[in-house]
Amino acid sequence: QKEVEQDPGPLSVPEGAIVSLNCTYSNSAFQYFMWYRQYSRKGPELLMYTYSSGNKEDGRFTAQVDKSSKYISLFIRDSQPSDSATYLCAMSRGGSNYKLTFGKGTLLTVNP
Amino acid sequence: DTAVSQTPKYLVTQMGNDKSIKCEQNLGHDTMYWYKQDSKKFLKIMFSYNNKELIINETVPNRFSPKSPDKAHLNLHINSLELGDSAVYFCASSQDQGTGLIEQYFGPGTRLTVT
Numbered sequence: 001q002k003e004v005e006q007d008p009g010p011l012s013v014p015e016g017a018i019v020s021l022n023c024t025y026s027n028s029a030f031q032y033f034m035w036y037r038q039y040s041r042k043g044p045e046l047l048m049y050t051y052s053s054g055n056k057e058d059g060r061f062t063a064q065v066d067k068s069s070k071y072i073s074l075f076i077r078d079s080q081p082s083d084s085a086t087y088l089c090a091m092s093r094g095g096s097n098y099k100l101t102f103g104k105g106t107l108l109t110v111n112p
Numbered sequence: 113d114t115a116v117s118q119t120p121k122y123l124v125t126q127m128g129n130d131k132s133i134k135c136e137q138n139l140g141h142d143t144m145y146w147y148k149q150d151s152k153k154f155l156k157i158m159f160s161y162n163n164k165e166l167i168i169n170e171t172v173p174n175r176f177s178p179k180s181p182d183k184a185h186l187n188l189h190i191n192s193l194e195l196g197d198s199a200v201y202f203c204a205s206s207q208d209q210g211t212g213l214i215e216q217y218f219g220p221g222t223r224l225t226v227t
Binding site: 008031041042043094095100101104 | 145152153154156157160162167168212213214215216218
């Protein structure tokens with residue numbers, strides 16, 4: 001079993017839809033849970049992060065972590081064509097452990 | 113100003129050749145990384161240096177050798193290139209702010225094609 005599992009999609013939705021992206025993981029030592037966004041032919045950039053369990057909201061984006069189920073989600077409300085990208089979940093133990101473990105990424109297309 | 117830059121952006125070469133990719137960051141970060149992203153978009157850590165000291169060395173063929181001349185630069189040299197080395201290689205950097213979260217900033221990537 002891979003440490004981090006993510007459905008690669010692709011996922012295609014109409015503009016304005018609510019998008020749900022998910023990852024599961026097996027390593028209970030992970031403390032920081034991140035979502036990176038990667039546009040085509042670009043490097044990934046950090047979109048949001050959550051420490052331990054709980055929710056975090058930033059504009060149209062909401063990140064959720066359920067450590068008991070080892071399951072994390074990213075919700076995008078009122079999706080826009082500019083949200084079309086690959087979304088990668090990433091996790092780390094935090095502190096002095098610098099290693100990020102990524103999911104495979106989900107390719108999202110928002111159609112106008 | 114580009115925060116993390118890589119050269120070259122594209123690299124096409126033949127099997128058996130030796131090539132280098134260079135990375136520079138102007139963010140003043142202490143830690144730099146090399147990642148490999150395969151054709152299925154899977155991003156995997158290869159190496160990491162903190163203040164010029166190797167701190168992450170994943171299971172990577174020893175044909176790959178990172179070198180950090182100073183904390184703003186991290187280069188990747190690849191010997192005897194193979195078809196399976198074709199991928200996009202990303203450099204990243206980070207600075208430990210003492211919060212527990214290590215935010216990594218990625219470069220634009222180097223697309224390596226081995227023919």
